[in-house]
Amino acid sequence: MRYLQAFRDRGLVRAVAAAVRAEVQPARRYHLMEFCGGHTHAIARYGLAALLPENVRLIHGPGCPVCVLPIERIDGAIELARTPGVILCSYGDMLRVPGSGRTSLLKTRAAGGDVRMVYSALDAVALAAANPERQVVLFAIGFETTTPPTAVAVLQARAAGLRNFSVFCNHVLTPSAIQSILEAPAVRDLGTVPVDGFIGPAHVSAVIGCRPYEYFAEELQRPVVIAGFEPLDVLQAILMLVRQLNAGRAEVENEYSRAVTRTGNRRAQMLVAGVFELRRAFTWRGLGLVPYSALQLKESFADMDAERRFPLPSRPVPDHPACECGAILRGFKQPAECRLFATACTPDTPIGSCMVSPEGACAAHYAYGRFRALSETAP
């Protein structure tokens, strides 16, 4: 437990927070976006925002793969689960996400669809081997952390000669999303907030390394500090960003050096490169169509692509008209600014995706922050 608990030490958290308060310049603005939902969750759960001076503002980014998946892709998975003979395998995170028409994978299972929650992509391969008469589809979602496991599953299914295994691929890429927040005109038109620096992804960076962020730091003059998901990691990254901004630097720094290197996990990168290729564009909830921001199976694995094997709906589905998930995913609005928040939309009855995943900004604020916010605004 050493490498978990040690990074949650209360005394050390206070020391780092004191260092941040001591070094922040009162007249300067520090708008820091934590890209990852894992950071959003840690910040809400450990109350880190309350330890920071007022001019250090944390902006929640779009780094929750559950939250950014557009409704039509969830509808696609539900359609697959309703297809006779299909076993749809999904990570647990996706089961309660609402599709269109108030349905979800969980409700589809209750209605007779064969939806299986898997812990590992390899569980889906094992299901395919054990059920040769059924079609097994892996609902593959996630950033660069879950992509190598999907690649391994595809290669193992191919090696085992399984003809009843396919992948509904929804893997998305972190660097293109960060870039799109910073410079895409379409996103600017939708409304954004200025971001002065980024807390960079933890485990995504364990796979891709620090190097892919060097472009933003240089070209867009924004510091990036890669941080682990424990409270001390997040605060230390904030301190490092404050120091960079004070000194006028915009560099990539690595707080999470115990797990992340500059080049990342080369073996995982090679596996991904062998199985996947870039999609020309992919729709993100909240960001719209982002060029080259997602992956699909290569032509040599086309026979395992569920989008080719099954007819899937592709019509775009608008969000609930009152749902502010899109603006919240861009950091433009706070969860409490949505009128559905904690009224119609709660973790038990989520309307928007940010309320479903525990890493979504709304779910994190609902679970840990809303009463603190209320007590602060009370007369």
Added chain:
Amino acid sequence: MCLAIPMQVVAIGPDGMGTVELGGVRKEVSLILLDEVSVGDHVIVHVGFALSRLDRDEAEATLQMFAEMAAADSAAGQSIAPRNDAPGTLPS
């Protein structure tokens, strides 16, 4: 979704699989994404795969830096942790 935790490798099996442990909980995971791994190593586990090997020297160096900050902070006379609730860790 990208949450992952450090677990210790307690056994290495065939087909790139291995057993990892945290706080008495054991789990079979794939070690296939790692170049080299030995029993006793800590690895970062995510959706049934070890994504990277935890660098113990780097982890200890980071913790050492935090300890020095805490020491410097107390020396500066700013009480950062009242005695009645330190030492302690935040809930897991």
